[in-house]
Amino acid sequence: MxxxxxxxxxxxxxxxxxxxxxxxxxxxxxxxxxxxHNYHYFQPLLYQVATAALSPADIAWPIRGILRRQTNATVLLxxxxxxxxxxxxxxxxxxxxxxxxxxxxxxxxxSYFGHPEWAPIAPGLKQIEDATAIRRKILLAFEHAELTDDYAEQRRLLTFVVVGGGPTGVEMAGAIAEVAHHALPSEFRRIDTHAARVILIEAGPRLLPTFPEDLSAYAHEALERMGVEVRTQARVTNCDQDGVSLEETRIEAGTVIWAAGxxxxxxxxxxxxxxxxxxxxxxxxxxxxxxxxxxxxxxxxxxxxxxxxxxxxxxxxxxxxxxxxxxxxxxxxxENRTSPGPFRYRHQGDLATVGRKAAVVKLNSIHLTGFIGWLFWGIAHVYFLIGLRNRAVVAFSWLWNYLTYQRGARLIVDSPDNQKMARDEKVRPLPTSVEASRGPGRDQPRSDRVDWR
Amino acid sequence: MxxxxxxxxxxxxxxxxxxxxxxxxxxxxxxxxxxxHNYHYFQPLLYQVATAALSPADIAWPIRGILRRQTNATVLLxxxxxxxxxxxxxxxxxxxxxxxxxxxxxxxxxSYFGHPEWAPIAPGLKQIEDATAIRRKILLAFEHAELTDDYAEQRRLLTFVVVGGGPTGVEMAGAIAEVAHHALPSEFRRIDTHAARVILIEAGPRLLPTFPEDLSAYAHEALERMGVEVRTQARVTNCDQDGVSLEETRIEAGTVIWAAGxxxxxxxxxxxxxxxxxxxxxxxxxxxxxxxxxxxxxxxxxxxxxxxxxxxxxxxxxxxxxxxxxxxxxxxxxENRTSPGPFRYRHQGDLATVGRKAAVVKLNSIHLTGFIGWLFWGIAHVYFLIGLRNRAVVAFSWLWNYLTYQRGARLIVDSPDNQKMARDEKVRPLPTSVEASRGPGRDQPRSDRVDWR
The missing domain is CATH 3.50.50.60 (FAD/NAD(P)-binding domain)
Incomplete structure (x- = not known):
């Protein structure tokens, strides 16, 4: 038997x-x-790891753990x-x-559409490792901008280009804008992170091409309200260490993220x-x-x-x-039973988040946007996470981010990978003499300072 | 001015x-x-990252975030x-x-006491990167053991040596034993992780030499109860790819962790x-x-x-x-005020945890062990963590681990670093033909299986 x-x-x-x-x-x-890999991961939330809202372990689970009670299953790494x-x-x-x-x-x-040489310059977002590498790249851009005295280089480092206006591109652009405009401003003394530019490039006529037009238009407006520059009908013709070329313009950028194919x-x-x-x-x-x-x-x-x-x-x-x-x-x-008929796909809906209190949801004939869409998106994603523990941690992290604007997983973890990336991206901290600068309002002692013993 | x-x-x-x-x-x-680094981290809990109980972001905080309201402070990476x-x-x-x-x-x-060549073989635990590298090494040892058919190689891979019987060594040995004997057994089909050996080597006459003798003795007994082999008065004379040599014995081991100097x-x-x-x-x-x-x-x-x-x-x-x-x-x-007198150190006490419901605490003349010591240790560590968010996440993770024996951060994240380590440690999966094996009790359907849609 x-x-x-x-x-x-x-x-x-x-x-x-x-x-x-x-x-x-x-x-x-x-x-x-x-x-x-030894883990299954929840790819739809990978952009939150890339933008420091969640840790890898919040959206990934050991495959062995998931299948440990399924005694007819063996897992091999x-x-x-x-x-x-x-x-x-x-x-x-x-x-x-x-x-x-x-x-x-x-x-x-x-897919880099026949340009594999763009891969190290413009990382995509498919694996956990991609997400931590992009997180490192984004956070290091701010750090290096703080260190340099060269204004043009500072502008370049504070320019973030996202290529591709599908859900991943929209989510990344919105999240980077939030990091620059909400999470970081109070933490830097020499640069104003509000000045960071986030540019979303889409080759087609509108963002989120698989969504209905009204939702695309909403996402476009919401991103612009958040300070993202949206460029549709724009095609990338080249990526290099210093930025990207479009058909008619050139954008000097320290960070390019690929969400296109x-x-x-x-x-x-x-x-x-x-x-x-x-x-x-x-x-x-x-x-x-x-x-x-x-x-x-x-x-x-x-x-x-x-x-x-x-x-x-x-x-x-x-x-x-x-x-x-x-x-x-x-x-x-x-079991020698009759095989089922051909596979039939049932479309349940489309979801994409833009940022704080802004998401687009299409469920059959229902279109949701804004806070209601965002709430629906959040509940659906927490619901689909595996395991009570991760649900609770992610829900808690989001509540925390929402209330404080802080992002909890903002670590630049060094590794040979990082050093390689640093070489690839040609980090150019120019000779700089840094003097301790005075932050705003330094003479008014504040009672809410972090007092940690 | x-x-x-x-x-x-x-x-x-x-x-x-x-x-x-x-x-x-x-x-x-x-x-x-x-x-x-762009973060401050809580080194006393690094061993929990190394043994997959916590994520790096749970015990680390961006320095900029900690100091963001201190307007006379500038942070440079x-x-x-x-x-x-x-x-x-x-x-x-x-x-x-x-x-x-x-x-x-x-x-x-x-410090490798004049043997820098041991460093890649026996990583120590000082940085976040050390902790994730050790986590990878420990988890990969179980994965590779599951893949090989060579019994001697399996034994070697399932042997973990911790060198150094101070607090870090004691904590690491206890935590690895818990992973092998509690978290993993139900997840592997071809190996029995209960059979893993954890060996703690200390050159001096007793563990925790800076603690009072009764607490050292308690830690020794508690570790042995958890299945750790404790060897005092044992000196490592060599580390190589296949294990460690002591003065009078040789231990074939897949993982060696350095907590000695x-x-x-x-x-x-x-x-x-x-x-x-x-x-x-x-x-x-x-x-x-x-x-x-x-x-x-x-x-x-x-x-x-x-x-x-x-x-x-x-x-x-x-x-x-x-x-x-x-x-x-x-x-x-x-401010041209009188300088304080010479620095005077005030010793507040010593804490070390051994494992589940076992820790040693010395506060002046008070010695605590067992569950009470463990509770004290946990509360003290959560209290000293920076930031409400991390306190809550760590407390929650610990409660979860305690109730379920599961560890939430068990990810082997690939990186060039990992590949380098794989080369260093001479992974030797032998030619193996793996056939799906049948777990225990496979014919009795279980109602508590993970049903995830």
């Missing part, structure tokens, strides 16, 4: 892979889930390097894992099968690879078109629906 | 430097505090490279900072003055450098002997007392 249990291997513990594993908890199969589909084996370095059913849920990464992970390459322009595997209506009914591809790695001809978008709910669907298909086959 | 304000420069924003800066809030001086004491200038790369009074509070780092930062070198064997500057009774009455050295960087002939120990309260004292001396001189 034991020998007969089918082996299901899932590669990737993002929203799709993890949901597939959990949906197989009751099936008579042995599940192995392989990821190159390994980097998949190839698939031998003919003999049904996964290679991960020196480790090999055989499978009867394979689910590939390896996600997507940034994604490309699927190399699952199509591993399998040697057809993919679309974004590298996604073109799957059958039941999410299997053509000619390989035992291999499923889900989430951002799949190019799935449902019965009605609609493509599933690259968002968390789509990945989770696909994960549940393939678990259902596998369980049916193992 | 403005031109006459004295410039006080403080190097290092640890307990000593930060206290000095804050104690000068009311003095008619301009304070510049320079640190190579810079790495001091030298001091020109004759012209009273600090060099930090290309930045120069003039001073009238200088306070050096640059702390200490690990400290050496002061190079302040004595910068100044070209006398130092003791641990590199600490020998200071006058008023904590100035001999022949340089405008330069003060405090905290772990100073070798201070008070009027009664007692040396101030390298702990946070001593550094804070010295910081307050030098602020007092500087303020007196600037």
């Amino acid at each position: 034991t020998a007969e249990r089918s082996k299901v291997v899932i590669v990737g513990a993002g929203f799709g892979g993890l949901t597939a594993a959990q949906s197989l908890a009751w099936a008579p199969v042995d599940v192995t889930i392989i990821d190159r 390994a980097n998949v390097t190839g698939i031998d589909a003919d003999v049904r084996i996964i290679h991960a370095g020196t480790v090999t894992v055989p499978y009867d059913y394979l689910v590939l849920a390896t996600g997507a990464t940034h 994604v490309v699927a992970s190399p699952a199509a390459e591993w399998l040697g099968v057809d993919h679309d322009r974004a590298g996604r595997v073109k799957v059958e209506p039941n999410l299997t690879v053509p000619g390989r009914p035992e291999i499923f591809v889900i989430g951002d790695t799949a190019s799935a078109v449902d019965a009605a001809g609609r493509a599933a978008p690259g968002i968390a709910p789509a990945a989770k629906q696909m994960g549940r669907y393939v678990a259902h298909v596998i369980a049916s086959r193992v | 403005t031109a006459e304000r004295s410039k006080v420069v403080i190097v290092g924003a640890g307990f000593g430097g930060l206290t000095a800066a804050q104690s000068l809030a009311w003095a008619p001086v301009d304070v510049t505090i320079i640190d190579r 810079a790495n001091v490279t030298g001091i020109d004491a004759d012209v009273r200038i600090i060099h930090a790369g290309t930045v120069t900072v003039p001073y009238d009074y200088l306070v050096l509070a640059t702390g200490a780092t690990h 400290v050496v002061a930062s190079p302040a004595a070198e910068w100044l070209g003055v006398d130092h003791d064997r641990a590199g600490r500057v020998k200071v006058e009774p008023n904590l100035t450098v001999p022949g340089r009455p405008e330069i003060f050295v405090i905290g772990d960087t100073a070798s201070a002997v008070d009027a009664a002939g007692r040396a101030a120990p390298g702990i946070a309260p001593a550094a804070k007392q010295m910081g307050r004292y030098v602020a007092h001396v500087i303020a007196s001189r600037v």
Whole structure:
């Protein structure tokens, strides 16, 4: 009986892979889930780590912890390097894992539209490491501006460019503006962080192109109210160490963040099968690879078109629906039940936050903006976080940020990575003689000073 | 009037430097505090970051945030490279900072007793980066053990050696034992983490040599009850990639952590003055450098002997007392008041935690152990954390850990640093064929499984 249990291997513990594993908890199969990280993370809140509102551990959970009570699941920390589909084996370095059913849920990464050399200059936001690297870059820009006496260099360091006007770009631009205009002003003595420029660049005619037009217009206005310069119909033609070039202008900037395009992970390459322009595997209506009914591809790695001809978008709910669907298909086959019909994507809505008390929400025919939208966004995100502990910590951090404007995770943690980034970004602290300066109102003793013993 | 304000420069924003800066809030001086990190951190809880109970941001605060309302204070993120004491200038790369009074509070780092080659093998625990690197190393040891089929290699990976039986060594050994024996067992399928060995090595005759003997004995017993092997009178003769050698034995170990010795930062070198064997500057009774009455050295960087002939120990309260004292001396001189007498250290007590419901506390003649000691330790540490937000988050995390045995910050975050460490530690996953294994009781569906949608 034991020998007969089918082996299901899932590669990737993002929203799709993890949901597939959990949906197989009751099936008579042995599940192995392989990821190159030991944690699952909540990608929609990654921008809050990048802008120092939350810590990595607030939005990430050890995969082992999530699955510890699911006794048919084994977790492996390994980097998949190839698939031998003919003999049904996964290679991960020196480790090999055989499978009867394979689910590939390896996600997507940034696309620089044929300019891979822009990657070190304009980091994107997909991984926890990306978020901490961007956090470091943003915070160091202010620190270096405080250190230099060169006004032009100070202006450059205090210019932040976000490329891409989708939800991630909108969220990043809004959050950087809040950091510069609310969290930091009282902390610097030589620069005025209010003077920081945040520029959001979108190639298309409007922000949030997948949202209804009224919500796009609201986001545009809300960002401008927050001091973000929004430039639509603007295309980046070059990124270099000193800034970005658009078709008709040049922006000198110390920090450039890429939120413009994604490309699927190399699952199509591993399998040697057809993919679309974004590298996604073109799957059958039941999410299997053509000619390989035992291999499923889900989430951002799949190019799935449902019965009605609609493509599933690259968002968390789509990945989770696909994960549940393939678990259902596998369980049916193992138990010799009738397989479910083709995968059908149910769109639940679109959410994006702009900043303090400003978010856009579309649920069927309901459009929410402003404080109500923001409240809905916050509750929905806390609700979807895994685990009571993280829900409580995130809710508490947000309440704290809201009440105090402070951001709790503002650490620049050094690492070789950081040193590398410092080289890459050509930090240029000019010869400077710094004299202790006098802050405003220094002669009026304040009774609310931090008195810490 | 403005031109006459004295410039006080403080190097290092640890307990000593930060206290000095804050104690000068009311003095008619301009304070510049320079640190190579943008944060102050609570070193006594660093071992909790290293063992995944807390996140770095829970025990660290941006220096700018702490001092933002102290308008006579300027914060600079810079790495001091030298001091020109004759012209009273600090060099930090290309930045120069003039001073009238200088306070050096640059702390200490690990000492490998003449074996710097052990440093990459046996990391110490002084910086936030050390803590995250050790966390990565400990968690990866379990992951790699789960991946290998070689029993000897598995045993090696599951052996953790802590060198040094002071408070840090005792805390680390206890915390690793808790991780292995309580947090992780239900999460691995191929290894039994209960089988992990934690070995604490102390060269002297007893643990916690600065504590009274009854408390040392209690700590020894409590650790053994938790499954830690304690070896006193044992001296490490060699550290290499595969483990450590003692005078009469060899221990194959995947993880070695150094908690044995400290050496002061190079302040004595910068100044070209006398130092003791641990590199600490020998200071006058008023904590100035001999022949340089405008330069003060405090905290772990100073070798201070008070009027009664007692040396101030390298702990946070001593550094804070010295910081307050030098602020007092500087303020007196600037205001032409009588200088205070020589520095006098007041010992307030000793605290060390062993693990869950076990800590040792000495306050004058009061000795506490067990649950009461542990409660006292927890309350004291939460009380000394800066800022309401962190107090609440840490208290909540501890309550959560206590109730669930889970640890919330168990992330292995990849970075070049990590890859370097992986090379250093010679990770050897042997050719392995992993098959999904069946956990215990897999056929009994459990109603308390994690059901996450």
